[in-house]
Amino acid sequence: MLYWILPELIFKKQIQCILSFAKAFIGVYYDSLTVETGNPEIESITTKPNEITCIIPANLFKADTLSFRFEYCLFKNADFAAIPYSDFAMQANKKNVHINAAITRTDNWFPKLKEEQIKRLPPFNLTIIAPDTYEVMASGKLKEIKMENGKKYFSYSNYDELSDRSLYFFINDNHRVEKVFEDGFKLIMLVPEDTLEGNVDYLAGLVYSSYRHYENRFGKTNLNEYKLNAFTNKDMGYSGLYNSCNAPDWLFTKPISNNELYFPCRDLIHEVSHTWWGNIVAPDASLDYWLFEGFAKFSEPQFLKTFLGDSIEILYRKRLKMMLAADVDFLPPLRFISDEIQNSSLKSAAAYYQGALFLYSLLELMGEENFWKGMKEYVKSNWGKTVDSDDFFEAMQHNTNNNIREFFYDYLDKPGFAEYSIREVLCERRDSLFVHHIEIVNTREKVLFSKYQKNSEIVKDISYLYLLTDMKKEIEIVSSYSYISNLL
Ligand SMILES: [Zn+2]
Structure with a gap:
């Protein structure tokens, strides 16, 4: 089985000479790289491991647009199977071919400007060629599916105005189901063959209403669509991406019965919120992981209480505290400024649970009205940009007359709880x-x-x-x- 990916990056007025591949591509290396620019004036292109150097004549720097096309093969490292999350980052077998872009796992299999790995991608076109019985979910908006020589060509390009943080694609043996809601919102679902009819409608309704709720709370995307792909692997089924997510196969094929904390479906809602937390505003996961996960965790009950009432939120907050209780003496600060903090389960506890609790404290300190104004301002003024905790502080401080600096940075940079x-x-x-x-x-x-x-x-x-x-x-x-x- 053969899959081809044809990505093309278009750099608009931000031309640099050196592009580099992220080193954090888990369990995978690339080889046989060729670069094509379609422009004979770009005289020499040299490739080193993880680096491409292009010599671009000065007159071309004035051009609005330069395109680069890369062709290369990806190989699994010899110890691929033993590396944690390698299978989540990349896979190529008969059931499942993907390159993920969820948070820390892959960050990029595609070159970005050197020294600016967390920077966003420039506008792109991405074509995935797959066997005709397979379905594809990839970065951006699907422009066209065409058949050629028994293969399907899926052409994607970035959504207007905003490019993804990282390119991704998933090729699975799924079926395409499209749900169009009364207001024109389209949900594209790629689901397993044995999906239960009731689950499709139920999950579609949940994604649609949580997406609309988050648009009202955090800022409208105006994209009017969302992509949901069924995906199973040994590490994890969920990835929250820009305007799309993966959820495990069993969520579609088994009857759903949520517990009092709305598990398992709260995980799907969590992923929907990652369109904002990690994509519309894009932090560096190695430093500000809480800006992804604390925010997504906090977003879950915000939507759930719209139909389950305030009691779900009280239960959620209790549960967040319980999750932290065992780690209370070891808890790292919210911001990972020190390399000494290596324990990944403690880092997760801080990012997810302490992060969400910290947002609740901020809400109480600032009052509901100011807090939500601050959240909206944080998204609006950093729309489509890379962010850090200071950007969030600025937006929140701007919306309250109380000085919150000391409280904010104590929790950001000091470990543990107050005593x-x-x-x-x-x-x-x-x-x-x-x-x-x-x-x-x-x-x-x-x-x-x-x-x-x-x-x-x-x-x-x-x-x-x-x-x-x-x-x-x-x-x-x-x-x-x-x-x-x-x-x-
Ligand atoms: Zn998450």
Whole structure:
């Protein structure tokens, strides 16, 4: 079986001489590279491992557009099967041919400008040639499918105005199902043959309504379509890409029964949100992984509560805290500034769960209205760009009169949780109730921000505690209990 990929990059007014391949292509190397420019004035092109140098005459630098065409073969390393996530990044067998672009796994099999690996791709055309019984999902908008010599040619190019972060394609033995919703939104689903009819409608509805919800919350894409591909591999079934995602085969072929935290379907909703978190705004996963995963985790209950009510969010927040409880003494900071932090499960705990909890704290600190304005501004002012945590801080600080700098960067750059000491200073009787005077001291170099209930009988009587390092505060709590242990 033979597959051809014909990618073509078009550089618009950003011509550089050196292009390089990302070194992070897991388990795979390339060979027999040739570069074609279609322009005889580009005199010499030399290729070194991971690098292509083109000598471009000065007069061509003034041109609006230069095209490069690369042809090369990809090979698996000898120890491919033993390398974690290699199979998720790339595969070529009879059931499954793909190059993924999900977060840290592949970042790029296609050359980008040197020293700027996290930069976005320029506009592109991508043609995938596959056997006629296979379906393809790839980066960008599908322009045409044509048959030639018993093979299908799938031609894709970037969506208007915005190119992908990395090119990807998936060739699977799937069937194409297209659902068009009343407002014209089109969902292209590539599903296994034994897909259950009810699952197609249910999953399509879920993707459509979560996508629309996130557009309202985070910013409209105006793309009016989404691509969903069924995909199974040994490491993971899900990848959240730009305006598309993969979900495992069994989600289509087995009856779906979600638990009280909406698993398994919350994972699909999570991937839908990655159109924004990691693609419309594109952080560097090695540094700001939480800008992908904390945001996607936080986005799950935002959509779910629109039809399951606020109780799902309360349950979610409890669950986030439980997920972190075991790691509380080892938790790295949100931003991975130090190479010392190597443990990938701790890094994930920080990015996913601490990241989502941090966004909840920000929401409480800023108030709902300002918080959502800040989130929208973060997306709008960084649309189609690479971002870091400072860009997010700027957007949030811009939408509140409180100074959030100390709190923000403490959680970004300092490990673990805030710590405090607590003691009762005085307890008075007031009618049948007890008034507890409680002193709380921040004992760590990390801002302490917490919600507390002022009256144990009134759930909604809430106040907030905000303590800088070494600061202490006395709070009053009214309760029918005489002991504070009942209140904590
Ligand atoms: Zn994710």
